[in-house]
Every structure is written in structure tokens, then in C-alpha cells.
Amino acid sequence: MLFPFLLISLQGFHSVSYRRFLSFTFEIGQDLYEGKILFSVGPPPKLGEPVIVTIKRTGFHLTIDQITKWLELFGTIEGELKYLERKDIPGALEDTLEVLMRLRQHIPSVLPAFSKKLGVRYRGQPLQCSKCKELGHVRKVCTSDNNNWMAYVKNLVDKKLIPLDYFGSWYEYLQAREQILNEN
Numbered sequence: 025m026l027f028p029f030l031l032i033s034l035q036g037f038h039s040v041s042y043r044r045f046l047s048f049t050f051e052i053g054q055d056l057y058e059g060k061i062l063f064s065v066g067p068p069p070k071l072g073e074p075v076i077v078t079i080k081r082t083g084f085h086l087t088i089d090q091i092t093k094w095l096e097l098f099g100t101i102e103g104e105l106k107y108l109e110r111k112d113i114p115g116a117l118e119d120t121l122e123v124l125m126r127l128r129q130h131i132p133s134v135l136p137a138f139s140k141k142l143g144v145r146y147r148g149q150p151l152q153c154s155k156c157k158e159l160g161h162v163r164k165v166c167t168s169d170n171n172n173w174m175a176y177v178k179n180l181v182d183k184k185l186i187p188l189d190y191f192g193s194w195y196e197y198l199q200a201r202e203q204i205l206n207e208n
Contacts, residue, residue, distance in 0.1 A: 068148020071127050074102060079121045080143035091121065093190060094137045099127035132157070136177045139192035174198060 069075045088105050095101055103124035107117040133152040135142040150159050156168035157176040177194045180186055188195050
């Protein structure tokens with residue numbers, strides 16, 4: 025019952041944000057009508073259930089095989105990795121991929137993959153702080169003094185769950201940094 029009230033109260037608000045809200049609402053409605061959206065509103069999926077995973081900031085120099093290697097560490101890929109089309113330029117592709125997966129474990133929201141910082145999003149993903157990279161809270165309420173990307177990469181390397189060549193130059197930089205620290 026609150027939803028109609030929300031729309032009525034927003035109708036008098038003619039800002040860019042309001043126009044974006046209406047555009048976004050229309051696009052979601054069209055996607056639902058055309059059957060493009062595969063998930064429904066409700067509780068997050070459990071591990072093992074299908075979920076659409078979005079990988080952002082891939083750049084076009086990373087291959088599908090490289091990204092697939094990282095994703096397979098966390099679950100089974102059920103579909104084809106597809107680049108999304110840009111909405112502002114018809115026929116142009118974004119550096120964002122989507123794929124249907126069944127997760128065995130949750131994927132961090134940022135991956136140090138092959139010298140890139142890949143952003144990963146999916147429905148039901150646990151919160152990960154962009155400052156300290158710990159799970160369960162966001163930057164706004166973070167009390168940690170740790171704001172070091174390389175400490176996060178080192179933590180992933182030290183767990184020895186990910187092959188070192190998957191890190192690309194992040195691992196090489198980490199080795200050089202440790203060598204310099206050991207010399208001093």
C-alpha cells in the first residue's frame with residue numbers, strides 16, 4: 025500500500041534522479057515483460073542454486089578463459105560468459121560480463137585477477153568492506169585502520185587456495201615489495 029504513495033510523492037519531484045528512477049523502473053518492467061530477468065524478488069539463493077554473476081571492469085585485454093579460471097574456483101559455470109551491450113551506444117559492448125553459475129562458496133566482491141581489480145556482484149552476495157576487505161560490513165561503518173589493497177592480495181596469496189599465476193603482476197609486485205622490506 026505504500027508503493028502508490030511513493031509514486032505520487034515522487035511525481036512532483038522533477039530532478040535528474042527522478043527521471044533516472046522512472047527510466048530504470050521502465051527498463052526493469054520491460055525486462056520482466058520480455059522474460060530477460062531470470063530471478064525473482066525474494067530471499068537470496070543458497071549455495072548450489074543458480075545465480076547470475078556480473079563481473080565488472082574486465083577490460084578487453086582479459087580473455088574469457090582467464091575470467092573462467094577465477095570463477096571456477098568458486099563454483100560451476102552453467103552458461104556462456106557474455107559481454108553486456110552498452111545502453112547509450114547501440115552495438116557497443118561494455119567491459120562487463122554476465123554468467124549463470126552454481127556457487128560452491130561465495131565470491132569476494134573484488135578479485136585481483138591477472139593484474140586487474142575485477143568487481144563481482146550477484147544476488148545474495150555477502151557484504152564486503154571496500155576499505156579493509158573484510159566480510160560483514162561496509163566502508164561507512166568500518167572501524168579498521170587497514171586500507172591496503174596489497175594486504176588483501178597478500179592475504180589471498182597466503183591462503184594458498186588460488187594458483188599464483190592467477191594474480192598476474194599483483195603477485196610480482198607483492199614479491200618485490202616484500203624483498204625491499206626484507207632488505208631494510
